[in-house]
Amino acid sequence: MKRDRTLRELGAKNINNLEWTKTRFDDVSIKLLSFRDGVACVYDRFAPGARTFPHQHGFRQLRYILEGEFIVNGVTYGPGTLIDFPEFTEYETICPNGGLWLLIQMPGKTGLAPTDPTGWAYNKTDSVAKA
Template sequence: MAAPEKTLEHQGPEFVHTDERDWETLRWPGQRSKMLFHPRPERPTEPNAGLVRYEPGAYHPLHQHDFAQVWYILEGEFQIGDKAYGPGTMLFYPDPHFEPPLSTRTGGLMLFVQYPGPTTGGQPIYDGRF
């Protein structure tokens, strides 16, 4: 006897305006975020999605993640690894990955989307900050 088919309930879209969130301090100096969506116990597959504002001189060192992420540079110039990138650049980090050092002399703004790693199952970080 075949197992009964599982029926999924379709979910409607959610809308959030950036004015509905406050800027939060990130773990790296000179960075603040407005995470518009983030995983919660009742919605563990929801992405971390929002904005990160970088002050001039902000940086982060080499580190690693088990989740996947996409970044889109909206403002500013960023040195990521050994190359410079500016507005209109989109980056994709599959899971797992090492994130190279990042720095900015100009400051800037990026859209971030982090989601559970399809390969690793690693969850995005959000604990009052990301």
């Protein structure tokens, strides 16, 4: 049976058409793919030698490594790895040779959600991001 309806075009972004944006970490920049309804989807680029200080968030995060090696809390992960960051789990990241990962931040059990994918809304040295 044929349906007479028109499906609408969906919103889409091509990563190659987006500009890099600075973050609160000097050697980390992002391309923002989507940020709505308490969910952020971000392409994160770490320069060689980039690192974050130990910090945590009150929301859940998933990070899928596309390129490079990331050392998170002393464990080395490579391309094809999905890392799950539960709410209020302190972590630091070191990227010795540079790398890319896809970051998804979303509300979790706490009900807190990301408020700023660049991190500028949080103090540059806060170990706890409030949301």
